[in-house]
Amino acid sequence: MDDRTWARTPIEPQSVNAPLSTAAVFLVVTVNTGAADSARDAATVATVRDVISDIGGLVRAVGFRDLNGHLSCNVGIGSDFWNRLGQAKRPSQLDTFHAIPGAGGHTAVSTPGDLLFHIRAERPDQCFELERLILAKLGDSVTVVDETQGFRYFDSRDLLGFVDGTENPTGQSMAEAALIGDEDPDFAGGSYVVVQKYLHDLTAWGSLSTEQQEAIIGRTKADNVELDDGERLSHKGLNTIVDENGVEHDILRDNMPFGRPGQKEFGTFFIGYSRDLWVIDHMLRRMFIGSPVGEYDRILDFSKAVTGTTFFVPSNDVLESLAG
Numbered sequence: 001m002d003d004r005t006w007a008r009t010p011i012e013p014q015s016v017n018a019p020l021s022t023a024a025v026f027l028v029v030t031v032n033t034g035a036a037d038s039a040r041d042a043a044t045v046a047t048v049r050d051v052i053s054d055i056g057g058l059v060r061a062v063g064f065r066d067l068n069g070h071l072s073c074n075v076g077i078g079s080d081f082w083n084r085l086g087q088a089k090r091p092s093q094l095d096t097f098h099a100i101p102g103a104g105g106h107t108a109v110s111t112p113g114d115l116l117f118h119i120r121a122e123r124p125d126q127c128f129e130l131e132r133l134i135l136a137k138l139g140d141s142v143t144v145v146d147e148t149q150g151f152r153y154f155d156s157r158d159l160l161g162f163v164d165g166t167e168n169p170t171g172q173s174m175a176e177a178a179l180i181g182d183e184d185p186d187f188a189g190g191s192y193v194v195v196q197k198y199l200h201d202l203t204a205w206g207s208l209s210t211e212q213q214e215a216i217i218g219r220t221k222a223d224n225v226e227l228d229d230g231e232r233l234s235h236k237g238l239n240t241i242v243d244e245n246g247v248e249h250d251i252l253r254d255n256m257p258f259g260r261p262g263q264k265e266f267g268t269f270f271i272g273y274s275r276d277l278w279v280i281d282h283m284l285r286r287m288f289i290g291s292p293v294g295e296y297d298r299i300l301d302f303s304k305a306v307t308g309t310t311f312f313v314p315s316n317d318v319l320e321s322l323a324g
């Protein structure tokens, strides 16, 4: 018997904290059901288990072809599919995305999704290749419900023209904001993630003056300096969450622009990772319902949410343990 010992390896999160990349693919799929045939359903779930638990192998296969591409992939699992996996335990806050009927005719819609693959790299071809291989392995066990190719736009600007991502937490603050800790020990190192796909009306947005746009976002456009809010809270003000003890709660975002000018499609794919799902929910309620009620985020007058889905991103250890 080998009597050598190792210190227990610390829990390893997925690549939640991967640096902002120049390319990304956001792939959302549902897992097909074989309702009338439970044997087929079990086979479908087994296929998915095999693919997601071994995602690291696929990332290495594609990523090793150019290590400078820094390819990474986070797998998120939706609430309903977690139930289908039949695990004994469940992340304590995992829930479906609840639609928020907001003010001004704006709604945060809820749309289906069992699995999220958040693929990032410095090379779009690596993102493409990994997505292709994942889908080939999943075969007819899944249906693609959304597939968005994001790109980094000049100095990390969104298509509204503002630098996006500045106030993201880094280092230890990132872990505190985005990763589950001792409060849910079985799922420590995991993260909840919410995705929403927004389509912009750039013509209407472009008809505003720069000062009007800056008041909506809460930062200057050219040099990205934070502004004080006026009477009505800006996007920045609405998304600053301070609890009753004066503690500020943050999330980790990696929004990406996407678009097809020929189809007049211009968008922002919002992705937010959080240790506590309530923080994102609170942000969304302040954006859509307003604070005070009715004074919603004016970004929404120019941006329509067309998807909205919540997932749990387990640590690598939990993900690997899902192998059939």
Ligand code: HEM
Pocket: 158, 160, 162, 163, 164, 165, 166, 167, 168, 196, 198, 217, 219, 235, 236, 237, 239, 240, 251, 253, 255, 268, 270, 272, 280, 283, 284, 299, 303
């Ligand atoms: C149309 C979609 C969106 C666009 C174009 C957008 C754009 C921006 C921009 C330009 C900033 C300022 C720079 C920065 O700190 O990143 C910002 C800040 C922020 N956004 Fe968004 N955002 C969008 C949706 C959302 C959503 C849905 C949430 C949350 C559920 C959110 C949460 C935040 C937070 C937390 C900040 C930082 C606030 C601060 O502490 O200063 N954003 N966003």
